Amino acid sequence: MLERLKNDFYLAMLTLVGCIIVLCVTPYGIYRLYSGNYIVGAADLIMVLCAIAATRMAWRSGDTVKPGLFMALVFCAGALLVCINLGVDGLFWVYPFLVFIFFLVAPIRAFVLLALMLGSLFVIANLYPQLIFASRFQMLAFFVTTSITSLFAFIFAYRAQLQRRELQRLATTDSLTGAGNRRTLNDQLAVAISEFARLSRQYGLILLDLDHFKQINDNYGHKVGDQILIELVPVLQSMLRQSDQVFRFGGEEFVVLVADIKQADLERLAEKLRAGVQRKIILPDGAQITTSIGVAMQKADESWEAWLHRADLALYEAKHQGRNRVVTA
Numbered sequence: 001m002l003e004r005l006k007n008d009f010y011l012a013m014l015t016l017v018g019c020i021i022v023l024c025v026t027p028y029g030i031y032r033l034y035s036g037n038y039i040v041g042a043a044d045l046i047m048v049l050c051a052i053a054a055t056r057m058a059w060r061s062g063d064t065v066k067p068g069l070f071m072a073l074v075f076c077a078g079a080l081l082v083c084i085n086l087g088v089d090g091l092f093w094v095y096p097f098l099v100f101i102f103f104l105v106a107p108i109r110a111f112v113l114l115a116l117m118l119g120s121l122f123v124i125a126n127l128y129p130q131l132i133f134a135s136r137f138q139m140l141a142f143f144v145t146t147s148i149t150s151l152f153a154f155i156f157a158y159r160a161q162l163q164r165r166e167l168q169r170l171a172t173t174d175s176l177t178g179a180g181n182r183r184t185l186n187d188q189l190a191v192a193i194s195e196f197a198r199l200s201r202q203y204g205l206i207l208l209d210l211d212h213f214k215q216i217n218d219n220y221g222h223k224v225g226d227q228i229l230i231e232l233v234p235v236l237q238s239m240l241r242q243s244d245q246v247f248r249f250g251g252e253e254f255v256v257l258v259a260d261i262k263q264a265d266l267e268r269l270a271e272k273l274r275a276g277v278q279r280k281i282i283l284p285d286g287a288q289i290t291t292s293i294g295v296a297m298q299k300a301d302e303s304w305e306a307w308l309h310r311a312d313l314a315l316y317e318a319k320h321q322g323r324n325r326v327v328t329a
Ligand SMILES: Nc1nc2c(ncn2[C@@H]2O[C@H](COP(=O)(O)OP(=O)(O)OP(=O)(O)O)[C@@H](O)[C@H]2O)c(=O)[nH]1
Pocket: 176, 209, 210, 211, 212, 213, 214, 215, 217, 221, 222, 223, 224, 225, 226, 229, 250, 251, 252, 319, 323
C-alpha cells in the first residue's frame, strides 16, 4: 500500500484530498443539517460520499484519471452550490477547492474546469446581483483574487508535472540510447511472469549482442561506437510492434520483450532483427555490423531470473558457434 502511494502521484493526491474532505467537510455538513440549512448540509455530505467513492474506485481499479475528474467535477458543483446558498460565507471555500483540483486532474484540465466554474459564478452573480456578493467591489475583488490564485496554482502544477515526467524518464531509460534501462527491464519481466500466470499470455525474450564491438571502438573510436548504439534502438523498433519493448541490458547488449508470441514466430522475429541490423547499420567505411542473438520462450513456473539466464546461455552459444546467428534456448 505504501509502495503504491509512493509510486503513483495522483493516487496519493486523491487519497490525501479524500481524507481531508472526509475530516474537514463532514463536521460542516452535519452542522448545516443541524442548523436547518438542508441544501448546503446535503451538498457537503454528498461531496464527502463522492470523495470516498472516488478514492475507493482509484484504489480498486488503479485508474486515477476518471475518479480524479469525477471528484473535481463534484467539487466545482459543490463550490457553486455553497456560494449560491451561503453568499459571502461560502466564498472562502472556493480557495481550498481551487487548489485541490490541481491535485486531482492534469493541470490544463483543472484550469479549464476552474474557468468554467468561476465563469458560471460570474454569470449567476450578474444575473442576481444581491444573491452572493454584498457589493460590486467585493465581486471584483473575489474574481481577481481567484483568477490570480488559479493562474499561480496552474503554473506550479504544470512545472511540477514536467519535472515529474523528466524524473520518470531519467529513472526508467538508458541515457545514451533512450531504450528502457535494467531496472525497467526487471519490472517488465516481473509483469510478464504475473500475466503468464494470470492470463496465460506467453512472452518471448530476445537477447542481442553486437559482435566484436570492442574492435569497432578500437578501429573507429568511441564516438562512432556510441552512435551505433544510438542508431540500433530505432532500427530495432522499426521492425517490432508497438507493444514490444526494447531495453539496454548493459554495454552493447540489448533485450527485446515480446508479448503474446509463439516459439516459431519469436525465432522468425529474431532472425528478422539479426538480418535487419546487418542491412541497416553501416559503419563509416561502409562495413556491416553483425549481431548474435539468444531467444527464450517463457516457461510456466519459472522465475524471470531463470528465464533471462536461459536466453543468456543461448546468446553465449550463438557467440560460441561463430556469431551472427540466432540460437534458441
Ligand atoms: N562506444 C561505447 N562502447 C561501449 C559502451 N558500453 C560498452 N562498450 C564497449 O563494448 C565492448 C564490449 O566488448 P566485449 O565484451 O569484449 O565484446 P565484443 O568485442 O563485442 O565481442 P563479442 O561480444 O564476443 O563479439 C567494450 O570494448 C566496451 O568498452 C558504450 O556505451 N559506448
